[in-house]
Amino acid sequence: MSETCQSITKKIISREFLNWHGLPESCTPESMFNLKIDQQWGELKLGDHFEPARSHLLDLTGYYRPIVYARNGKVVMFDGMNPELKCEWNTLSADLGVPETTFDWTHGTVEMKKGERIYAARGITVFLNPENDFLVYISVYTPTTVEEYVNKLRPHRAKRILPRQ
Secondary structure (H helix, E strand, O other), X not given: OOOOHHHHHHHHHHOOOOOOOOOOOOOOHHHHHOXXXXXXXXXXXXXXXXXXXXXXXXXXXXXXXXXXEEEOOEEEEEEEEOOOOOOOHHHHHHHHOOOOEEEEEEEEOEEEEEEEEEXXXXXXXXXXXXXXXXXXXXXXEOOOOHHHHHXXXXXXXXXXXXXXX
């Protein structure tokens, strides 16, 4: 079944990621969130290649600081912190299966060993605290390869502690 931009938006808003198969390539910020790209949008660099993407903070219940990212007028990723999933994490984990790969990630300044679980072919990555399987972030995007995700989409989450002056 092919998903529409509106049906995907409903899943994101309701935090329903069971049977997730990625964002359609054709979705625009306007078709998903009724947003036009304008001066209110910021720009952040994503991936190891630091590819620029326009970014806009959303106001969605059930997430802390959800952000939509766009390139060339198309949504490339939605990212939300502390998602209140419609189902339990263990149910979603069973649905997603074995990740294509797992990375360490840094939450602020705290290293999360093997907490980034990437399901690139399904267009979803989850960032967990591996000590308690607490879901810290969820990122959804158009299905891709792990390499493309790492190079062009992977969010930079580490913070640097600046020296005192």
